[in-house]
Amino acid sequence: MSNIRLSVLAAFAVIGASLLSTAPPASAQADPNRMLDQFEATFGRFEGFRRSGAKGVCAMGEFVGNADGRSLSVATAFSGQPIPVIVRFSVGGANPKAPDNARSQRNMALQFNLPNGERWQMGNISAPVFGAATPEQLLGRLQSLQPDPATKAANPEKVKAFADANPEVLLQGRYFASQPVPASFGTVNYWGVHAFAFVNAKGEKRYGKWIFEPLGGTQGITDEEAKARGANFLFDDLRERVATHGVAFDFNLQIAEPGDRIDSAVVPLPEDRRKVTLGRLTIKSVAADSTGECLTITFVPTTLPAGVEPSADPMLAARAAPYALGLGRRLTEGANQ
Ligand code: HEM
Numbered sequence: 001m002s003n004i005r006l007s008v009l010a011a012f013a014v015i016g017a018s019l020l021s022t023a024p025p026a027s028a029q030a031d032p033n034r035m036l037d038q039f040e041a042t043f044g045r046f047e048g049f050r051r052s053g054a055k056g057v058c059a060m061g062e063f064v065g066n067a068d069g070r071s072l073s074v075a076t077a078f079s080g081q082p083i084p085v086i087v088r089f090s091v092g093g094a095n096p097k098a099p100d101n102a103r104s105q106r107n108m109a110l111q112f113n114l115p116n117g118e119r120w121q122m123g124n125i126s127a128p129v130f131g132a133a134t135p136e137q138l139l140g141r142l143q144s145l146q147p148d149p150a151t152k153a154a155n156p157e158k159v160k161a162f163a164d165a166n167p168e169v170l171l172q173g174r175y176f177a178s179q180p181v182p183a184s185f186g187t188v189n190y191w192g193v194h195a196f197a198f199v200n201a202k203g204e205k206r207y208g209k210w211i212f213e214p215l216g217g218t219q220g221i222t223d224e225e226a227k228a229r230g231a232n233f234l235f236d237d238l239r240e241r242v243a244t245h246g247v248a249f250d251f252n253l254q255i256a257e258p259g260d261r262i263d264s265a266v267v268p269l270p271e272d273r274r275k276v277t278l279g280r281l282t283i284k285s286v287a288a289d290s291t292g293e294c295l296t297i298t299f300v301p302t303t304l305p306a307g308v309e310p311s312a313d314p315m316l317a318a319r320a321a322p323y324a325l326g327l328g329r330r331l332t333e334g335a336n337q
Contacts, residue, residue, distance in 0.1 A: 030135035032321035036329065039322075042142045043094035048336035051326045053107045053123075055098045056090030056337050057235045058292030059242070061283045063112060063251070069278035072206055072253070073198040075307035076114045078279060086111040087283060088294040089185040089238060092125070096337060100234040101226035103176050108190040108212060108249075109299035110281070121303040123319070124190035124212060126182065130265035131172040135318035141169045168266045180220025185238045186247035186283070187219035194301065195262035195269075195311040198253070207256040207311060209269050212249035212281060239286045247283040252276065265315040290337040298327035 039051040046054055063085050065078030077083055091098045092105025105125055112120040132138035144162035145154045163170055182188040190212040197205045221229070241247050254273045261267040287294075300320045302310050310316055330336070 030139050030318060032325050035135065035139060035322045036325055038139055038142045038146070039094060042146045046094060046096050047333040048330050049094070049096045050090075050330060050337070051094050051322075053088075053090035053092065053109070054094050054096040054337065055100075056088050056107070056294070057238065057290070058287040058294035059087040059089060059238070059283050060285045061085040061087045061110075061281050063279055063281045065251075065279035066277065068276050069251075070200075072200055072276070072278065073307040074201050075120070075198075075305040076116075076118065077112050077120055077305060078307075079115075084113045085281060086113065086293050086297065087281075088297075088299065089234075091234070097231075099231035101181055101229055101231055103179060103181055105172075105176065106182055106185055106188050106190075106234075108185070109294075111297060111299060112305070114305055118305050119303050120305045120308065121297075121299045121301060122192060123299045123301050124192050124210075126188045126190055127172050127175045128191045128193070128211075128268040129171050129175065130193050130315060131169055132166075132315070133168045133264060133266045134314050137166055137169065138315075140166065171266055180222065181226040183219040183221045183237075184241060184247075185234055186241050187214050187216065189213050189218055190249070191268075192301070193265045194313045194316040195256060196304070197309040197311065199307050199309060205309070207260075207262045208253040209256070210278075211252050211254065211275075213252055215248045215250065215280075235286075238283075239288075242283050242286050249281045250277045251279045251281060253278055263312045263314070265313055295335045295337070296327075296331065298323040300324070 036051055043051070050056070063077060063083045065080055065083070069075075069078030070080070088107075088109040090107040090109070091100060092107060098104070105127060107126070108124045110120075110122045110124070114120060132141055140162055144158045147153055148155050192210040195207045195209050197207050199205050238247065252275050254269045254275050256262050256269055257273065260269055260273070300323050301316060302320050304310065
């Protein structure tokens with residue numbers, strides 16, 4: 001059996017496992033086929049590419065956890081030994097030609113290859129909030145943004161009516177509008193957005209939300225600089241930075257306190273919550289082209305190691321099925337990037 005077919009089967013096995021461990025009430029699950037069809041109807045269908053985060057590049061990294069990580073969780077990621085990590089950086093959206101120089105989403109997806117075949121996958125984004133609170137709300141938002149066949153553009157009245165009734169869907173766009181264009185994939189924060197529980201050797205469980213923060217701090221560019229760099233500078237910039245000054249992120253966990261919302265991807269934790277650094281991710285190399293291990297991986301954020309558990313955020317549980325179906329669609333079309 002080919003590697004690709006094995007990966008599809010593995011992805012479905014992962015869904016099976018994660019649905020068992022995190023299954024929310026049936027009503028919280030939107031039909032994943034319908035969801036993917038709607039992604040394609042709204043953003044277009046680009047054969048072989050991911051339906052979200054299409055323009056991307058694979059990289060290899062190394063994670064070293066620390067004593068604070070070990071005190072919060074028994075996950076082997078925090079052992080202090082270097083852990084190989086498969087990394088995929090991407091630009092938000094379904095278009096593989098999305099411009100690099102817009103005030104828009106950047107992503108950093110990770111797969112920690114832990115001892116004994118254990119995996120920890122994440123899909124992190126460059127905003128503290130997602131664009132919808134529930135899968136049903138995401139579906140409704142995408143429907144409202146679907147281009148009208150006659151005008152080839154979304155109907156502004158429909159867009160407004162949905163957003164007026166669902167104001168959470170505007171929070172993420174407002175955040176991006178308030179931020180400069182990132183100077184690099186290596187100079188922007190990446191949030192996990194969902195809460196997860198960290199469980200230590202005493203069985204103590206602490207919920208938190210993580211942020212990967214670049215070592216040199218965040219760095220944006222002006223709109224003029226962005227225009228001058230053009231629509232395709234991010235991949236070469238990353239290769240050059242990794243080869244010269246290096247690219248690394250601290251893995252920081254903001255710890256929730258009793259009463260905090262830990263079930264929402266649109267409500268960040270209060271800013272003053274204690275933040276603990278649990279380790280450091282260093283990017284070691286970047287693929288020279290669109291190949292690499294990422295091609296056949298889908299980064300399912302409920303693929304978790306022992307010592308890290310999902311929260312009840314309905315958006316988190318809703319990701320596994322459409323990701324695996326999306327992987328199936330793009331692999332059968334001929335995987336790209
Ligand atoms: C029900 C809600 C969601 C749906 C249906 C959805 C759908 C998808 C799909 C189909 C892909 C492409 C998967 C692949 O082909 O491998 C994807 C990628 C991605 N999504 Fe989501 N998504 C959802 C929620 C979220 C949330 C809440 C976040 C925020 C953390 C997020 C972040 C990402 C990232 C970072 C990627 C790119 C991963 C990569 O590089 O492979 N998604 N999403």
